[in-house]
Amino acid sequence: MWTSGQKVSYMVVTCHFVDPDWLLQKRVLNFCNVPPPHSGFIIADTLQKCFVDWGIENKEFTVTVDNAKANYVAIRIFKDIFRLRKLLTIGGKLFHVRCCAHVTNLLMQDGLGQIGNIIDCVREGIKHLVASEGRLKQFSEIMKQLQLPSKKLILDVPTRWNSTYLILVTAMEFKEVFSRFQDRDQNFQWVPTIEDWMKVKNICDILEVFNEVTNIVSGSVYPTSNLFLPEVWRMKEVLTAKSVDRNEYIQAMAKKMNEKFEKY
Known part of the structure; x- marks a missing residue:
């Protein structure tokens, strides 16, 4: 539907x-x-x-x-x-x-809520940039100065968690550009702190596994009934390990996701 x-x-x-x-x-x-x-x-x-x-x-x-x-x-x-x-x-x-992919999406939406303020900051910053051709041109110029690979900024689809993962991974590559762009545009207020970027990096390391799982179980040109159980177990192992992580925000994220995992 x-x-x-x-x-x-x-x-x-x-x-x-x-x-x-x-x-x-x-x-x-x-x-x-x-x-x-x-x-x-x-x-x-x-x-x-x-x-x-x-x-x-x-x-x-x-x-x-x-x-x-x-x-x-x-x-x-x-x-x-x-x-x-x-x-x-x-x-x-x-x-x-x-649907295993939908259950995974529900897990991740709960987990991403732990850094919702950082995600909103990155998302609003990208919205501000893509709304103007001139801003994008300035952003690209800074990328060239820093010799960063030429990539497009992307916006996520709220109902698809892995698109949020992709927006974070892409934004991380441009974290130096964000701060330098603020020097050129005083209206640009969406620059995560160094601590925020560190949180994004640590969380993206976890999200990478769940992104792989989502792509595997979402396949439509090959059978998935023989693949989903090892992938579900893989998610469980990550959640168990991260529930005792030294970072409290990672612990909180893993525990929140594990509650939803156990429910299903």
């Missing part, structure tokens, strides 16, 4: 299946407008219609959704229907799959 910039709500249904040659296939089965309210019953009805239209109402093995409450209700409805028909493999234990 997603909502466009015009506030129109859509549902996209994607099917993964193994063909007779044992190759993984992926098809979009439906892309349709779903007016609000997006209750579990409406989601279930829309999915059911899609299954019937394609003649696959008896062929679902698993359904993967994010962790919205309405999705939980919708899958519970399907589970009850399929259980009555005795169509569920392993008693339905594998039927409802919570």
Whole structure:
């Protein structure tokens, strides 16, 4: 489910299946407008219609959704229907799959909240820069003077944690440019302190692992059911180690994320 910039709500249904040659296939089965309210019953009805239209109402093995409450209700409805028909493999234990990438996103949103003020500072600074061609030109000139690689400043998408990671990694490469740009533009007030940049560096070392995990489990052209468990364990090992880190802000971040990890 997603909502466009015009506030129109859509549902996209994607099917993964193994063909007779044992190759993984992926098809979009439906892309349709779903007016609000997006209750579990409406989601279930829309999915059911899609299954019937394609003649696959008896062929679902698993359904993967994010962790919205309405999705939980919708899958519970399907589970009850399929259980009555005795169509569920392993008693339905594998039927409802919570999206591993979405769970990782929820973990990271909690963790990044520990440096929310620093992220806001970097984000607002970049917004100020990209809003003017002249500012960007000045920024580029400073980069050349410092012999830094030519890279574009990027803005993140709040709903995708790893885009926030990328904005921080990119900004770290330009930390010297930020302070020098302030000398040229007195209106530029978004310069993290040395201590803030150190926090960003230490946290990005952790985020790099979670970014790799997100990219692996988000793959759509290869099977991920055999990959996600080692990656989940990898996240757990990082959280366990960082929960006793010598830096209190790292400890706080790891403990906050671990609470959400244990929940799922």
